[in-house]
Amino acid sequence: MKKIIALMSCVFGLFVFVNIYHEPQVNAAEKTYTIGTDVTFPPFVYANSDNKYVGIDMDLIRAIAKKEGFKAEIKPLGFNAAVQSLSSGQIDGVIAGMTITDERRQKFDFSTPYYKSGIVMAVAPKGDIKGLKDLKGKRVAVKTGTAGATYANSIKDRYGFKTVTFDDSDNVYNDVKNGNSAACFDDSAVLNYGVKTGLGLKIVTKPTDIGSYGFAVEKGKNKELMSKFNSGLKKLKANGEYAKIIEKYTGESATAAQKKNSTQANAEGHTFFGLIKQNRDSIIDGIFETIKLTVVSIICATIFGVLIGLLGVLPSKLARGTSTTIIYIFRGLPLLVLALFIYNGVPSLTGSKVPAFVAGIITLTLNEGAYTAAFVKGGIQAVDTGQMEAARSLGLPFGKSMRKVILPQGIKIMIPSFINQFIITLKDTSILSIIGILELTQTGKIIIARNLEGFKIWTIIALIYLIIITVLTLLSKWVERRIND
Amino acid sequence: MKNTKVKVTNLKKNFGSNHVLKGIDFEVAQNEVVVLIGPSGSGKSTLLRCLNRLEDPTSGSVVIDGNDISDSKTNIDQARENIGMVFQHFNLFNNLTVGQNVELAPVELGKLSKSEAVTMAKKLLDTVGLDDKYDAMPQSLSGGQKQRVAIARALAMNPDIMLFDEPTSALDPEMVGDVLEVMKDLAKKGMTMVVVTHEMGFAKEVADRVVFMADGKVMEEGKPEEVFGNPQNERTKTFLQKVINV
Numbered sequence: 001m002k003k004i005i006a007l008m009s010c011v012f013g014l015f016v017f018v019n020i021y022h023e024p025q026v027n028a029a030e031k032t033y034t035i036g037t038d039v040t041f042p043p044f045v046y047a048n049s050d051n052k053y054v055g056i057d058m059d060l061i062r063a064i065a066k067k068e069g070f071k072a073e074i075k076p077l078g079f080n081a082a083v084q085s086l087s088s089g090q091i092d093g094v095i096a097g098m099t100i101t102d103e104r105r106q107k108f109d110f111s112t113p114y115y116k117s118g119i120v121m122a123v124a125p126k127g128d129i130k131g132l133k134d135l136k137g138k139r140v141a142v143k144t145g146t147a148g149a150t151y152a153n154s155i156k157d158r159y160g161f162k163t164v165t166f167d168d169s170d171n172v173y174n175d176v177k178n179g180n181s182a183a184c185f186d187d188s189a190v191l192n193y194g195v196k197t198g199l200g201l202k203i204v205t206k207p208t209d210i211g212s213y214g215f216a217v218e219k220g221k222n223k224e225l226m227s228k229f230n231s232g233l234k235k236l237k238a239n240g241e242y243a244k245i246i247e248k249y250t251g252e253s254a255t256a257a258q259k260k261n262s263t264q265a266n267a268e269g270h271t272f273f274g275l276i277k278q279n280r281d282s283i284i285d286g287i288f289e290t291i292k293l294t295v296v297s298i299i300c301a302t303i304f305g306v307l308i309g310l311l312g313v314l315p316s317k318l319a320r321g322t323s324t325t326i327i328y329i330f331r332g333l334p335l336l337v338l339a340l341f342i343y344n345g346v347p348s349l350t351g352s353k354v355p356a357f358v359a360g361i362i363t364l365t366l367n368e369g370a371y372t373a374a375f376v377k378g379g380i381q382a383v384d385t386g387q388m389e390a391a392r393s394l395g396l397p398f399g400k401s402m403r404k405v406i407l408p409q410g411i412k413i414m415i416p417s418f419i420n421q422f423i424i425t426l427k428d429t430s431i432l433s434i435i436g437i438l439e440l441t442q443t444g445k446i447i448i449a450r451n452l453e454g455f456k457i458w459t460i461i462a463l464i465y466l467i468i469i470t471v472l473t474l475l476s477k478w479v480e481r482r483i484n485d
Numbered sequence: 486m487k488n489t490k491v492k493v494t495n496l497k498k499n500f501g502s503n504h505v506l507k508g509i510d511f512e513v514a515q516n517e518v519v520v521l522i523g524p525s526g527s528g529k530s531t532l533l534r535c536l537n538r539l540e541d542p543t544s545g546s547v548v549i550d551g552n553d554i555s556d557s558k559t560n561i562d563q564a565r566e567n568i569g570m571v572f573q574h575f576n577l578f579n580n581l582t583v584g585q586n587v588e589l590a591p592v593e594l595g596k597l598s599k600s601e602a603v604t605m606a607k608k609l610l611d612t613v614g615l616d617d618k619y620d621a622m623p624q625s626l627s628g629g630q631k632q633r634v635a636i637a638r639a640l641a642m643n644p645d646i647m648l649f650d651e652p653t654s655a656l657d658p659e660m661v662g663d664v665l666e667v668m669k670d671l672a673k674k675g676m677t678m679v680v681v682t683h684e685m686g687f688a689k690e691v692a693d694r695v696v697f698m699a700d701g702k703v704m705e706e707g708k709p710e711e712v713f714g715n716p717q718n719e720r721t722k723t724f725l726q727k728v729i730n731v
Contacts, residue, residue, distance in 0.1 A: 389539055390576035390635075394590035394642055395566035404589060408580040 032071040033092040033225050035061055036082030036436075039446050040169050043193040043249035044097040044115075044213075045076070047446055051282040057095045059245045060114060061215075064232030070225070076446070077436035080144040080167055085436070086218055088348035090356075093217045093225055097187060099147035100214040109221075110214035111229045115246075118207025119151045120188045122176065122195070125202040129182050132205065135161040138182035141175040143168070147210055148185035170448060173199060189250070196255040275456055279447050286443030287464060293357070293429040293439055294472075297364035298422050304365050305372020305421075312377040315398065323373065330370035335431050339363040343435040360432040368425045375421070379414035380406055415483065419476040423469055430465075440464060488515040490646060490677050491536065496545035496555075498531055505531045507701040508545070513646075518678045520688040520709075523698035524724055529681045532698070533648050536679065537561075537568045549646065566594065569639030573651040575631040577623035583610065583634050584619040587641045596642070609637040613667050629660025633667055640671075647671065649680040685728055689713055697721045 037057060040046050045055040053074055065072040077085055083098075085091045087107050099117060100110045123129040129138070138161050142149035152163050164181060166172045169190070175181040177200055188207035195203055215229050236242040248254055276283065312323030330338070343359040354362075383406050391401035433442035444461040448454050491513035498506040506528045513519050521529040534540040535547055538554050538561050547554040552564050578586050587606035591597040597605060610616045613633035623631060632652055639647060649668065653661045665687050672678060672691050682688065688695055689709045696706040697718065705718040716722045 384576070386572060386574055386576035387578060390570075390572060390578070390638075391590075392562075393537055393539065393565055393568070393570040394639070395562045395564075395594060396590055397562050400593055404593060405578050405580065412580075 030069060030071045032073055033065075033222075034073045034075055034090075036075045036077045036085050036091040036094045036096070038079040038082065038096040038169075039076050041079070041097045041190055042197070044190065045095075047076070047282075051279070051446075056115065056245055056249050057097060059248070060233070060236070060242070061095050061229075063236055063241060063245070064229055067232045067235055068228040070228060075436060076438075078167060079146065081434070081436050083145055084344050086216060088344040089218060089221075089351060090343065090347055090353050092222050093215060093229075095215045097190065097213050098216055099187070100211050101147065101150070103150075104216070107219055108216040109219050109226060110216050111226060112233060113212030113214050114233055114242075115189065115213040116211075117147075117213055118188045118210055119148050119185050120191050120203050120207050121183050121185050121205040122173075122191050122201040122203050123183045124176055124179065125200065127179075127182065130204060132159050135159045135182060137161070139164055139180065141166060141172040141181035141184040143172050143186065146186070148187060151208060151210065152185040168445065173201060174454070176201060193250060193255065272456055272460065275447075275453060276460060279457075282443050282447065283440075283460070283464070286438060286440040287468070289438055289443075290426070290429050290440040291468065293360055293364070293432065293437070294422075294426045294468075296361050297368060297425050297429065300361060300365040301368035301372055301421075301425060302418070304369035306376050308369065308373035309376025309380070310402075312373065313380045313402075323377065327370045327373050327377075330366040331374065333367070335363065335367050335428055336434060338367055339432060339435055356432075356435050356437045359435055360429070360437050363432065364425060364428060368421060368428065371424070372418070372421055375414055375417040376410075379410040379417070382413050383409045412484070415480050419473065419480065422472055422476060426469060426472060427465070489513075490515045490517070490549065491679070492546075492548045493532075493536075494546045494548075496532070496535060496547060497543045498528075498535060498540060499543045505701050506535070506542075509701075509703055511696065511703060513677060513679060516675045516677055517693045518672045518676075518680065518691055519694050519696060520692040521679065521681045521696050521698060522683070522685070522688060522724075523704075527698040528701040529698050530650050533650050533679060533681050536648055537565050537570055539570075566590075566596075566642050567644050567646065569642060569644035569647040571632070571635050571639055571647065571649045571652045573654050575623075575628070575635045575655070577626075577631055577634055577638070579623055581623075582619070583615070583621050583623065583626070586623065586634060587638045590638075591641050594642075602641075605641060606637070609640055610634070612670070613637050614663070627660060628656045629663045632656065632660075632664045636664075636667055636671075646677040646679070649678065649682065651681050651683070653682065653684055683728065685713070685725075697724065699724070 037045050037053070041055070043055050044057040045053060048054045053076055058074065061072050061074070075082070075091060079096050082091070082094045082096055086094045097115075097117070098104070100113060104110070121132065129135065132155070136159060140152055140156070140161050140163050142152045142163050142165055144165050144167050149163070149165065156163055161182070164175065166175065169186070172184050172186065173194070176184045184201075191201070191203055195201060217226050233242070308323050308326050311319045312327070314320060339360065342362050343354060343356060347353055387405050387409065388401055391405045392398070396404070429439055430441035432439060433445065436442070440461055444457050448457045489512055491511070493509055493511040496506055496509040496511070497504070509532055511532070521532065523529050531540055535542050536549065536554065542555045545555065549564065549568065552559055554561070554564055578589065581589060584603070584606050587609055588599070588602040591605070592599055592602045607616060607619060610619055613636055615630060615633055615637070618626065618630065618634070623634070626634065652668070653664050656664065661684070665684065668678070668680070668687070669691055680692075692709050694706060695709050695712040697704050697712060697720070699720045705712060705716065705721045712721065713725065716725055
C-alpha cells in the first residue's frame with residue numbers, strides 16, 4: 001500500500017512541477033480577453049503549417065488588440081462550440097466569419113461589419129449538378145450553426161433536398177467530394193478562396209445577399225471590448241492596414257502561393273513519416289495534453305471513487321444512500337452530456353467561467369469516479385461477511401476491521417477493475433475534444449482540417465493511443481505485481 | 486450459588502416476519518460449560534450471536550458481567566474484547582499469516598506490544614499444537630488446523646467467556662477430534678463456554694449443563710445425564726433418538 005501511495009505522489013509531484021513550469025507569463029498591465037474562433041474557415045481562420053492560427057480574422061483581431069492595447073487569447077474551439085461558449089460566458093468574444101443575422105442579434109452584440117459576404121453553392125467539378133433545380137431528392141452538406149445551414153434549410157422544401165450537418169468545414173467539403181452529398185452551401189468568401197487554393201469544388205450559384213461578418217460579444221456585456229474593436233477596426237481601415245490584410249489572404253498572389261504551398265505540402269506529406277514530421281510539434285503537444293488529462297483524472301477519479309465507494313459500505317443508511325445516488329447519477333449520464341453541462345451549462349447558470357481543462361477534469365472525475373465507486377463497493381462486498389464478523393467479534397472497531405482485514409482483501413479483488421478503469425479514462429479524454437481541449441483527438445481533427453488526410457492522420461492518432469495504453473497497462477501490471485508480492 | 490456470568494431475559498429476535506427467537510430466558514454461571522443442542526433452525530446460533538451482538542435482539546436483554554449487551558449505549562467493542570467467538574467456517578483473516586491472525590487484535594487494541602504479541606501468539610499456537618504454522622498463510626491449512634488457529638486467535642484477547650458456533654460442523658471427521666481436544670483442555674482450565682454443537686459425545690463428556698432448543702424456545706435443560714438419559718420433553722426425545730441412532 002505504502003509503495004503505491006509513494007509512486008502516485010511521485011507521479012503527481014512530477015505533474016505539478018511540469019504544470020508550474022509551463023505556466024505562461026501574463027503581463028499584468030494589459031487586459032486579456034479570451035476570443036473564441038473556428039478551427040478551419042479559410043481565409044478567415046485556419047492553422048498554418050506551424051500550427052499557428054492565421055487568416056483575415058486572426059490578423060484583424062491581433063492588429064486591433066495591438067492598436068488598442070489589450071491582449072487577445074485565441075481559442076480555436078470550432079464554430080459551434082465557440083458560439084455556445086460565448087452565450088454561456090466562457091469566452092469574451094467570437095471572431096469566426098460570423099454573419100450578422102437578426103436571430104444572432106437576440107443573443108449577441110455585433111461590431112460594425114468587417115467583411116461583406118453571401119452564401120454560394122458548391123458541387124463536385126465532374127458532377128451533373130448545375131444549379132438549385134438539380135438538387136431534388138439529393139443530400140446537401142452544411143456546417144452546424146452557420147448562415148449557409150440556415151439558408152439551405154430555408155430553401156430545402158422549395159427545391160426538395162435534404163440537409164446533413166457536420167461540425168467542421170472539411171467534413172462538409174469531403175462529403176461533397178466523395179459523392180455522399182450532391183452539394184454544399186457556405187460563405188462565398190470561404191468557398192471562393194477554397195476554389196482558388198485547390199479545394200477541388202466548383203461554385204455554381206451567385207452569392208445571396210445575406211449580410212456581413214461581425215465580431216460578437218454576449219449581449220449587453222463586454223462593452224469595453226466591443227468599443228475597442230470598433231475603434232481599432234476604424235483605425236486599421238483608415239491607415240490601409242485593413243486592405244493589406246484582405247489582400248494578403250485573398251489577392252491573386254496570395255492564393256496562388258497558398259495553392260502551390262498546399263500542393264507541395266501534400267506531396268511531402270503523402271507518406272506517414274512525412275505527415276508525422278510535418279505535424280510533429282502539434283502531435284507532441286496533443287500527446288502531452290492527453291497524458292496530463294489522463295494522469296490528473298485518474299488521480300482525482302480514484303480518490304473520489306474510493307471515497308464514494310467506502311461511503312457505500314458504511315453502516316449508516318444515509319451514507320449508503322448518498323453513495324448509491326451519486327453512482328446512479330454520474331454513471332447514468334453520457335460523458336458527452338456531462339462535459340457540455342459542466343463547461344457550457346453550469347457557467348450560464350452561475351455566471352462564473354470554468355476553464356476547459358478544469359471542466360474536463362471535473363467531468364472525468366465524476367464519471368470515471370462513479371464507475372470506480374461502483375467496483376470499490378462491489379469489491380468490499382465481495383469479501384466474505386465472516387471476515388468482518390470475526391474482526392468485530394475480537395473487539396476491533398468497524399474502521400480498524402475495514403482497514404486491516406477487509407480493504408486489503410477487497411483491493412486485490414478490485415485491481416483488475418482499476419487497471420481497466422485507467423485505460424477507459426485515457427480513452428475517454430478524447431471526448432473532451434468537444435469542449436475545445438487541444439488533446440490528441442482535437443489535434444487530429446485540426447490537422448485533418450488543414451490537410452484533409454483523414455485516413456492517415458486517424459491511423460497515426462489511433463496508433464499513438466495504442467502505444468500510450470500499452471505503456472499504461474504495463475505500468476499498472478507492474479504495480480499489481482508489487483501489491484500482490 | 487455460583488456467580489452469574491450471562492443472563493438472557495425474554496430475548497426475541499425477528500428476521501422480518503420470521504420469528505427465530507420467541508422469548509428465551511437463559512443463564513450461564515462463571516466457569517460453566519453450557520452446550521446448546523437442537524434441530525437446525527431452532528435458533529441456537531442466533532441465540533449465540535445475540536450474546537456478542539453480531540445480531541441485534543428485537544427485544545429482551547442480554548447481560549454479561551453486568552454489561553447490558555443489548556443496550557445500544559453500551560460500548561460493544563469493549564464488551565466484545567472479553568467475549569471470544571469461534572465460527573463454523575473459521576473466518577481466519579485470509580490476508581494475514583497465522584501468527585498475524587493471532588496478534589492483530591491485541592496489538593491494534595493496545596493490549597500488547599508487537600513483541601509481547603509475538604511471544605503470546607507462539608505460546609497459544611503451541612497449546613493448540615500448531616507452533617510450526619506461525620508463518621503459514623491460512624489457505625495452506627487443513628480445516629482442523631484453521632479451527633485451532635481460530636481458537637488461538639479468540640484466546641489472544643484473553644477473554645473470560647468463549648462462544649463456539651458449530652465449531653466442528655465444517656470439518657472432515659478425522660479433524661474433529663483435534664479441535665474437540667483443544668476445547669476440552671479449555672474447559673478443564675475453567676473457561677466459561679457456550680457451545681452450539683451436534684457432537685453429542687462432547688456434550689456428554691464436557692458439558693456442565695445441556696440446553697435443548699426447538700422452534701425458538703428452550704424446551705428442556707439440565708445436566709447431561711438427565712437430558713440424555715431421561716429426557717422429559719417429547720421434542721427432546723424425538724431429536725435425541727434421531728441423532729443418537731444415526
